[in-house]
Amino acid sequence: xxxxxxxxxxxxxxxxxxxxxxxxxxxxxxxxxxxxxxxxxxxxxxxxxxxxxxxxxxxxxxxxxxxxxxxxxxxxxxxxxxxxxxxxxxxxxxxxxxxxxxxxxxxxxxxxxxxxxxxxxxxxxxxxxxxxxxxxxxxxxxxxxxxxxxxxxxxxxxxxxxxxxxxxxxxxxxxxxxxxxxxxxxxxxxxxxxxxxxxxxxxxxxxxxxxxxxxxxxxxxxxxxxxxxxxxxxxxxxxxxxxxxxxxxxxxxxxxxxxxxxxxxxxxxxxxxxxxxxxxxxxxxxxxxxxxxxxxxxxxxxxxxxxxxxxxxxxxxxxxxxxxxxxxxxxxxxxxxxxxxxxxxxxxxxxxxxxxxxxxxxxxxxxxxxxxxxxxxxxxxxxxxxxxxxxxxxxxxxxxxxxxxxxxxxxxxxxxxxxxxx
Numbered sequence: 001x002x003x004x005x006x007x008x009x010x011x012x013x014x015x016x017x018x019x020x021x022x023x024x025x026x027x028x029x030x031x032x033x034x035x036x037x038x039x040x041x042x043x044x045x046x047x048x049x050x051x052x053x054x055x056x057x058x059x060x061x062x063x064x065x066x067x068x069x070x071x072x073x074x075x076x077x078x079x080x081x082x083x084x085x086x087x088x089x090x091x092x093x094x095x096x097x098x099x100x101x102x103x104x105x106x107x108x109x110x111x112x113x114x115x116x117x118x119x120x121x122x123x124x125x126x127x128x129x130x131x132x133x134x135x136x137x138x139x140x141x142x143x144x145x146x147x148x149x150x151x152x153x154x155x156x157x158x159x160x161x162x163x164x165x166x167x168x169x170x171x172x173x174x175x176x177x178x179x180x181x182x183x184x185x186x187x188x189x190x191x192x193x194x195x196x197x198x199x200x201x202x203x204x205x206x207x208x209x210x211x212x213x214x215x216x217x218x219x220x221x222x223x224x225x226x227x228x229x230x231x232x233x234x235x236x237x238x239x240x241x242x243x244x245x246x247x248x249x250x251x252x253x254x255x256x257x258x259x260x261x262x263x264x265x266x267x268x269x270x271x272x273x274x275x276x277x278x279x280x281x282x283x284x285x286x287x288x289x290x291x292x293x294x295x296x297x298x299x300x301x302x303x304x305x306x307x308x309x310x311x312x313x314x315x316x317x318x319x320x321x322x323x324x325x326x327x328x329x330x331x332x333x334x335x336x337x338x339x340x341x342x343x344x345x346x347x348x349x350x351x352x353x354x355x356x357x358x359x360x361x362x363x364x365x366x367x368x369x370x371x372x373x374x375x376x377x378x379x380x381x382x383x384x385x386x387x388x389x390x391x392x393x394x395x396x397x398x399x400x401x402x403x404x405x406x407x408x409x410x411x412x413x414x415x416x417x418x419x420x421x422x
């Protein structure tokens with residue numbers, strides 16, 4: 001008689017975690033199982049539970065479903081209903097594993113308790129609920145040392161899940177110029193309202209001073225070229241503050257890039273739809289990016305960067321993540337919260353980029369304030385012409401990450417846990 005399948009339930013949240021943690025681990029787990037002898041293969045289902053997250057784009061459910069890797073995918077806004085009554089979503093097996101791969105670690109602990117499953121937590125920087133974790137897979141020894149002594153036996157140092165994203169094939173960009181700067185203006189519509197006009201002006205300023213630099217934009221899966229055209233137009237109130245516009249966007253025949261933007265100033269920006277496109281980003285010398293989870297991905301690639309938060313547009317509060325975005329939609333308190341953020345929050349918060357937060361020191365430049373695109377362009381040109389500063393950034397970024405091989409190690413931990421439950 002065939003044994004009942006063991007449920008593997010993965011908790012995750014945003015686009016970065018899905019592409020760099022969840023997808024590779026699932027692929028590795030299936031590979032291990034499929035490479036086992038036929039009579040030793042395990043019977044398990046893989047399910048994805050998305051959880052509330054201020055950094056989510058809202059398209060995670062559709063993206064995860066399109067992969068066809070999960071028996072069940074539940075939306076983030078259904079999480080609490082799932083927690084209260086999980087059986088309205090699926091007939092859960094008696095035995096299973098809940099694995100934390102993004103979001104708040106508490107959600108995986110609660111769901112594991114609710115389902116009566118064991119809990120595995122991948123701890124990138126800290127394990128917050130070690131008492132209720134059955135296994136803690138840590139990025140490095142620093143994580144293990146933060147645990148109380150009595151829980152350290154649960155912890156296995158496996159390395160850095162994101163470090164494995166650098167193991168990509170080499171690609172030929174087929175571009176004329178030797179140096180390359182990646183521009184990351186944001187992924188959500190609200191952020192793009194500021195990001196598109198601001199970054200177009202950065203591109204034009206770079207082109208004005210040095211025409212021998214390639215400029216590229218990896219298009220987030222939640223955006224499109226039509227949105228780029230919209231947010232640089234007069235329909236976007238922010239655009240009136242910037243002179244740079246898009247003259248045209250046209251498709252190009254290339255094995256890598258999909259479109260090219262030509263600005264009114266004749267600067268060319270190459271767009272790539274493939275996501276993630278780490279093999280392309282690895283070819284870049286520098287990235288200019290907004291604040292967000294993408295700073296962690298760039299750090300994993302050890303790609304030097306400048307992180308930008310132009311506060312001259314704080315009145316557009318719905319371009320902020322989380323509670324600030326929600327509150328910002330209430331017009332009568334918008335000005336009050338803009339004042340609070342400018343005069344308290346921005347001054348109190350020490351770091352905004354993930355590499356700096358984790359290092360507890362400034363290892364990549366953060367430009368927070370009423371910063372002009374021209375100033376950012378000048379700094380980018382200075383860095384790209386002074387390799388010693390870029391090299392220093394790469395070394396500092398590498399020091400914050402763990403070892404490679406973590407994806408396979410975590411997959412084996414999950415596989416062996418399934419085996420014990422079977």
